[in-house]
Amino acid sequence: MSTWIVKVVIIYLILLPQLLVAQNISTLAGTGVPGYNGDGINASAAQLKGPQGIVLDGSRNIFIADLENNRVRRIDNATGIISTVAGTGTSGYNGDGILAVNAQIAYPSAVALDAAGDLYFTDRGNSRIRKITMSTGIISTVAGTATGGYNGDGILATAAQLNNPNDVAFDASGNLFIADWFNNRVRKVDKLTGVIAGTGGAGYNGDGIAATTAIIDGPCGIIFDNAGNIYFAEYSGHRVRKINIVTGIISTFAGTATAGYNGDGILATTAQLSGCAYIRFDLGESMYIGEGSNQRIRRIDASTGIISTVGGTGTAGYNGDGMPATTAWLNYPFSIYFDRPQCFMYIGDYYNNRIRTIAGGFAGCLPLPLNLLSFTGKSNDSYNLLQWQAAGEMNNGSFEIERSNDYTNFDSIGTIRATLNVASTYSYSFIDQHPLERVNYYRLKQMGNDGSFVYSKIISVTRGDGGGLSVTIYPNPGYGQTRITSSRMIDEIKIVNVTGQCIYRMVPKEKNILVHLKQAGIYFIQITAGDETITKKLGVSR
Structure with a gap:
């Protein structure tokens, strides 16, 4: 290997940790003003009030637990329009078996999707886990009763009392796990039997013991690694704990039990945490922690165990967007969601009443050049002409052109390879030789070299006058x-x-x-x- 190549590789390795945290932050939803100003508007113009849990479905639509608005909201991936999928805005409970949009809910804090695409959320104020069957919009209870508390395990989940459940997650087998916060337990709802099981106690009685005998302190967030091991954040215990799926033994993955902040660049097991809530993994299985009371998003490197900050400065507040995430103020960022295929992080910035994003630059993935400058189309005699401009195409592989006749169901009609022109903008064009009669809807699917992708806005091209129908x-x-x-x-x-x-x-x-x-x-x-x-x-x- 030549000397200059060695030097370049060394420089890249030195800069890599900085590249992982130097991504800019932006606001996806929320104005910063707490409240509710309706649906059917762009998410960036919509008021939120204490947003927490975040999840994306297979079409990249975003679901948000808008906690203090007593609603679960949805942001359409294609249009950016926000809507309500559950809740009326009134805190309460008025039954199941009705449309979720007509159901009263109370302080929803987390959202999750099962393999069928149905939406689950923690109805924290009602001490229930609720489910929305997405094909019908009907709401039901899958765990919890009308009474908050604890009445034992080994019973049907719908007969079991919960106490302010804060997070839910599915394992690879489809079993539902619940961070039963005020009961100081991690509960499991078996997919086949509906029987609930868990741990118990309040406090800390050590590691290296069976998780079923461990005392834990305020389990707030829960997640699984690729091997199926369980991780949960202890909000009051200021730790992240791990349960080995094979042995059932519990250990401390991060934190010292002392609330505070004692710096970065140290082993996570020696780092002080404060107000850790939701936890997520990236493609490389590095862990990210929404550390609310420290006003930071922390990262634990999968290979070294070293902790660092990827968002926030420790100062609570809001000092704008469009800056490196490590210079941005956050305001109790409890919730995070890592869009692993897109290398995109979403943050529930609670008291800033915003959903913030950090795009790309994380380990295990290459950022797409999301700077699509324009996308237009026009009709000619026998074909439709599509044109677009893009910039900064370092890792863009291709553009896939998709077409629809109803704005909903799209088919691929062609692919254009990217130029990989990093330095300047580049113009593209595509001719649809066999357009549909009347209205054609088009979108671009930007494909990354690592398999990630992102959709453009949707445009329409109308041919003729629709055969006389107006x-x-x-x-x-x-x-x-x-x-x-x-x-x-x-x-x-x-x-x-x-x-x-x-x-x-x-x-x-x-x-x-x-x-x-x-x-x-x-x-x-x-x-x-x-x-x-x-x-x-x-x-x-x-």
């Missing part, structure tokens, strides 16, 4: 009552929500229809007249 929707956006007027007799109307679910269908055989939508959000109205169909986008505010 439709107007007014008002749009509206407030729930909207009139649809067609140039031809309407055979069918379908209303589809942003998840692709058809929520309304009618066969009016009229040209003028009044529809009512109770839930704020973004909808797609599909109007069919004869052999022609037009899809219109409708926004509903409350």
Whole structure:
């Protein structure tokens, strides 16, 4: 190996720890003002109040436990629009078996998805774990009763008392684990039997013993590594503990039990923690800790066990975005979520009432060049022309062009290799030689060299006049009552929500229809007249 290559490699290795923490921070959702100002608006304009748990589904839609608003919110990946999927805003409990958007919930603190894509959340104030069946929107209780407390194990989860459960997680077998905070227990709901089990006690009686005999202190966050070992953060014990899945033995993974901060660059087992809550792993199995009381996001290196800070300075507050995350003030960042395929960290910045993000630069992944400057399309005689500009394409592999006729279901129609032009911007174009009749929806799927990807915004290109069919929707956006007027007799109307679910269908055989939508959000109205169909986008505010 030549001398200059050796020097470059050495310099890269020296700089690598800095590269891992030098990523800029930004705000994804929330204005900083605590409150609730409605749904159906861009997440960056929406007020939040004490956001905590965060999870992403397979389509990269973001779910947030908006704790003090008593709601679970959803941010659509394609549009950036926020909506409510559970809760009315009123703290309470009014039963199960109803639509989640009509259900009262109390201080939801964590969200998780099972293998089927159904959403679970900790209904902390009701001491329950609730489930939303996403295909129907119906809410149910999977653990906990009407009474907060502890009435033993070895019983059905729906008969077992919980006490302010703060986090939930699924293991690889689909069993549900609960950080039962005020009961000082980690509980397990068996996937097949529904029987609950756990540990017990309050305090600390040492490590190297069976976890079922260990006394723990305020388990707040829970996660699994790739081997299936269980990790949980003790909020009051100022530790992260580990349960070996094979032996059942408990040990301390981080923290000394003394609340405080004694610096970085030391072994995690000698580092003081304070207010540690949620914990997550990156692709390389380095651990990240939302350390609320220290106003920091900490990282424990998987290979060395050394702890460092990747976000926050220790000062509680907000001093802006667009700066290195290690210079940004946070305000009790209890919750974190690591989007492992995208190398993207989400932070529930509690008292800043924001969801913050740190993009790329983490171990085990290469950051995508998310700087897509423009994306446009236009119709020509026999084809549609798509054009876009991108910059800083260090790790971008290709652009996959996807097309849809209904804004929801997309198919790949071509791929353009990236230029890897790091220094400047570069223009791309793609010709759709066989466009659909009437409206074509397009998006770009930016593919990274490491298999990660991210979607662009969605654009539409309309060809001709839709074969003579024209439709107007007014008002749009509206407030729930909207009139649809067609140039031809309407055979069918379908209303589809942003998840692709058809929520309304009618066969009016009229040209003028009044529809009512109770839930704020973004909808797609599909109007069919004869052999022609037009899809219109409708926004509903409350």
